[in-house]
Amino acid sequence: MDGGQWDWIVPAGLWEIARPLLPAPRVRPQGGGIVGVADEAVFAAIVYVLVSGCAWRALPPCFGASKSTVHRRFLIWSRAGVWERLHQAVLDRLAADDLLDVSRVVLDSAHVRAKKGGEHTGPSPVERGKPGSKLHVLSDAAGLPLVVGLSAANTPDSRELKPMVTRLQSRHDPVSGRYRKIGKPGKLHADKAYDHSELRRWLRGKRIGVRIARKGVESGRRLGRHRWVIERTISWLFGYRRLSPRYERRPYAYLAFLTLAAAITCHKRHLKLTM
Template identity: 30%
Template sequence: MRKDYSSDLTDSQWHNVKTVLNTSRHRQHDLRRDILDAIFYVVKTGCQWRMLPGEFAPWQTVYYYFRTWKQRGVIARLLSIARRGARQKAGREPEPSALVIDCQSVPITRSGGLCGFDGNKKVKGRKRHIVADTQGWTWAVGIHAANEHESQHALKLIERADQRSERLEAIFADKAYRGGLEDTLGEALGLRLEITESDSEEPGFSVEPKRWIVERTFGWFGGWRRLAKEYERRAETSAAMVRLASLRLALSRL
């Protein structure tokens, strides 16, 4: 009998997503749960694929399905189900009317791939760019070099989020997004951009309205060791890791 890990799905959590991974093929390892638990283990612990405990499926099998589900959009569909369910359980509409956008600079390892230097944060690596709802659930993810300004990628990211919610009306952001984005959002998507700033005049850190929500989401990611640094060579793989952590967090609320 396999050892249980804290990253494993419970029966009730699995019940909410199993139809997406339903398969009529019979194999040694349950593709609907065993493989997903193994993937969550990698994201949670930060271990290399080759260092998966032997009680899971062979690492080659786990990685194959991770790559396949990433390319076919399966991970994104699972996240969509989980975040809608988490919102409904919290008494909210399945789709949000307001979202918050922000990014964080993350140092990169020697894995290679997309990289830049954020002179403001003094970080060499990438920017992890997300759009989250007011519950903290991720609706769009983008990865780009740390030297590229967030406003260059904001519109594309918001467009993706807008396609997933018919109720969307407003986007909250900090002053880094101020500029042409306001007019562009209104003309292209009919959305309202609201720049939030702290009311405090004291020097140092202060909580900004609405933006604390997305900062909390970044804080949640801190509990997932695979997200502590940028270990992935490909940006799309890095984005998939963020979606997987968001998926597991949302499932924990169901």
């Protein structure tokens, strides 16, 4: 395969980061079989589905892979944690180049319509009770997505604060055995949906500054000058058409696409800042 063949859809250098993270293909014990489609072509096809929002069956023939091959490998890689490790590998590069600012982190969520239902869906309070999900995003001070999550649309935002912050602070990668390079967050900014005294105590116990708007006390305007970046981040993620609406019934499949989108977003930022 010629180098750069998929540059029109895969950002430069992303495949080189992803390639060593893929699980080894299974070998038929009896030997034989047909030559499989190259992983690079399948990776490009998955990125194409994420960006374009097309159905698996609508994949163009230029990738040289059937929709069943691409979909099957996507599920295998998703179960193997490839997208989480890819996202972390990109974040490690940003951290190594001192391009992550965790002196302030920002947390927010957004509703997404769930077309086919499935796990992690519920009646959406902003969609007249139609089935939906919430995606949760924790970003650095510049809006780079550090952690992403998924829950049912009727899940209170406050319930996801601890898991999101804990995942950010978990420095040991159980898959690779490496220690992550992201530093400890200094302050956490969030809107009034996260205003709970127990959460404030929990954050202070972890020596994280609390910058959460207070219900009935603060208008949120002053805090909004730091929180606006997360709105832009969510807009970046929804620019990947496969994420809105949600078509995947399996929550891990949707979360896989969401994590890949976060990895690509961070990688593009790294390319821009290091060119």
